[in-house]
Amino acid sequence: MPKLKNFLFHLLIIFLIAGFLLAIRFKPITQTFELDYDEGLNLIKTLLYSQGFSLYTQIWNDQPPLFTVLLSQWFTLFGESVFAARFLVMLFSALLLWCFFQIIRRDLGILPALVATLLLFTSWLYIRLSISVMIGIPSLSLAMLSIYFLTLYKERFHNSFIILSGGLLALSLQTKLFTIILLPLILFSILNFNLKAIQQKKLWFNPFVLWLGTLSVIYIIIGLSYQQFSNFDQLLQSHLNQPIEKELVNFNNINYLPRMMSQDYDYIFLALIGILAIFLKKRREGLFPLTWLGTSLLFILNHKPIWYHHYPLLAIPICWLAGYGVALLLDLLSKNFKSANIKKLIFPSLAVVLFIVLVVATPANPKGRPPNKLEAMQLVLKYKDSTHWVFTDRPIYAFYAGLRVPPEIAVMSYKRLHSRDLTSKELLAVLQKYRPEQIVLARWTGQIKSDSQLIAYINKNYSKTYTDEKGITEHYILSALKM
Structure with a gap:
C-alpha cells in the first residue's frame, strides 16, 4: 500500500503539471488552428490508422510507429480532436519534467533540481513544443524515464529497473529516432558502473547485456509488428536525400545554432558554472549531461536541415548542467547564512520568484500557421x-x-x-x-x-x-x- 500511495502521488504530480500547462496556455491550446505543420501530418496519419489503414504499407510514413499507435488508442478513449492530441503531448511533457526533477534531486538536492526544472520549462519554445502534436517531446520523455530507472537501478540493483530502462529507450526510439544519440552515453554509463560493481562483488549478472538485450528485443518486436523493416526506405530516404539549400538558414548550422542558443544565454552562463563545479567538486555524475551536450552539439552541427524542435536535445543538458551551477552557488551562499531558518526561507522564495518571472517572460509562441481567413x-x-x-x-x-x-x-x-x-x-x-x-x-x-x-x-x-x-x-x- 505505501508503494501504491507513492506511485499515485507522483502520478498526481504529473497530471498537475499538465494541468498547469493547460491553464497558462489555454488559449493557444484550444484556439490555435495549427501550431506546426507537423501537427496535421501526425493527426491525419493517426486518423487513417484508426480507420484500418496500415503504416508503411499503405500510409507513407517516415517516422517510427509508436506515437501514431498510441494516439490512435488515445482517440478511442477521448475522441478524435486536436485538443485531445495536444493534451496527450502535455502529459508526456509533464512526465519529462518530473523525471528530470527526480534525477537531479537524487544527485544535487531539491532546490537545484527545482531551479533546473524551471529553467527547462521556460527554455526556448519548450512550452510551445509541449502543447503541439509533435513527436519530439514524447520521445524525449520516454528517454528521460529510461534514464530515471537507470539511476534507480544503480541505487538498488533490482533487475526490473534495468529491464524497464532498456525497454523505455526502445519505446523512445520507436517514437522518434533522434534519441539514438543517447545510446552510447547510456551504454558507457552502464559499462562504467558494471565494472565498479563487479569489483565490489555486488553483481551476479551483466546489466550491460540485460539492458541492451531488452532494448533490442522490444525495438525489433515493435518494428516487426508494424512492417517497419520491410519498408525501411521510408524511414531513411527522405532524411538522407535532402538537397542542400544554402539560402535557407536551417541548412546553415553554424549560423542557426547560435541563433537558437542565444535565446537561453543566461541558462548557458549558469551551465558553464555547473561545468566548472563538476570538475572542482569531482562530481562524476555530471559527466553524463556534459557528454549529452557535446553529443547533441555534434549531431546538430552535422544534421541538415536543423529545426527548432531539435533544440530540446540541447536545452535538457544545458539546464541539467545549470543545476550543478545552482548547487555550487547555493553552497557558496549558505556559508554566508548561518541561520538554518533563513536558509529555509530565502532559497525557496528565490525559486518561486524566479519561476514567476520566467513564466511571465516566456511568450506563448502560438506561432502556428492559422489560416488568415476561415x-x-x-x-x-x-x-x-x-x-x-x-x-x-x-x-x-x-x-x-x-x-x-x-x-x-x-x-x-x-x-x-x-x-x-x-x-x-x-x-x-x-x-x-x-x-x-x-x-x-x-x-x-x-x-x-x-x-x-x-x-x-x-x-x-x-x-x-x-x-x-x-x-x-x-x-x-x-x-x-x-x-
Whole structure:
C-alpha cells in the first residue's frame, strides 16, 4: 500500500503539471488552428490508422510507429480532436519534467533540481513544443524515464529497473529516432558502473547485456509488428536525400545554432558554472549531461536541415548542467547564512520568484500557421457530406472535418518533396486513382501548380471555389459536385 500511495502521488504530480500547462496556455491550446505543420501530418496519419489503414504499407510514413499507435488508442478513449492530441503531448511533457526533477534531486538536492526544472520549462519554445502534436517531446520523455530507472537501478540493483530502462529507450526510439544519440552515453554509463560493481562483488549478472538485450528485443518486436523493416526506405530516404539549400538558414548550422542558443544565454552562463563545479567538486555524475551536450552539439552541427524542435536535445543538458551551477552557488551562499531558518526561507522564495518571472517572460509562441481567413475550412465542411477523399498538402483541414486523405500523401512534407521521394507524377497518379471530391492547397501551392500536367488535370476535372489574396490557399471541388 505505501508503494501504491507513492506511485499515485507522483502520478498526481504529473497530471498537475499538465494541468498547469493547460491553464497558462489555454488559449493557444484550444484556439490555435495549427501550431506546426507537423501537427496535421501526425493527426491525419493517426486518423487513417484508426480507420484500418496500415503504416508503411499503405500510409507513407517516415517516422517510427509508436506515437501514431498510441494516439490512435488515445482517440478511442477521448475522441478524435486536436485538443485531445495536444493534451496527450502535455502529459508526456509533464512526465519529462518530473523525471528530470527526480534525477537531479537524487544527485544535487531539491532546490537545484527545482531551479533546473524551471529553467527547462521556460527554455526556448519548450512550452510551445509541449502543447503541439509533435513527436519530439514524447520521445524525449520516454528517454528521460529510461534514464530515471537507470539511476534507480544503480541505487538498488533490482533487475526490473534495468529491464524497464532498456525497454523505455526502445519505446523512445520507436517514437522518434533522434534519441539514438543517447545510446552510447547510456551504454558507457552502464559499462562504467558494471565494472565498479563487479569489483565490489555486488553483481551476479551483466546489466550491460540485460539492458541492451531488452532494448533490442522490444525495438525489433515493435518494428516487426508494424512492417517497419520491410519498408525501411521510408524511414531513411527522405532524411538522407535532402538537397542542400544554402539560402535557407536551417541548412546553415553554424549560423542557426547560435541563433537558437542565444535565446537561453543566461541558462548557458549558469551551465558553464555547473561545468566548472563538476570538475572542482569531482562530481562524476555530471559527466553524463556534459557528454549529452557535446553529443547533441555534434549531431546538430552535422544534421541538415536543423529545426527548432531539435533544440530540446540541447536545452535538457544545458539546464541539467545549470543545476550543478545552482548547487555550487547555493553552497557558496549558505556559508554566508548561518541561520538554518533563513536558509529555509530565502532559497525557496528565490525559486518561486524566479519561476514567476520566467513564466511571465516566456511568450506563448502560438506561432502556428492559422489560416488568415476561415473560408477554405468552411468550404471543406460545406462539402463534407459528399466527400470521401481530400487531396491536400496541409492535412489539418481534412482532420478538422473528419475526412480522409489518400494514405500515399498523408505526409506531404518539406523533406519528402525536396528529396524527390514524392514527385508531381506520383501526385497526378493519386488524383487519378482516388478522384478526391475536394482539393485544398495551402502550403506547396506554387510547387504543385508548377507542373503543367498536374494543373491541367485539376483545371479539367475540378472547379475552383476559393483562393486567398496571396494565391497560397486554394480550394477546389470535383466538377461533378457542382452539377
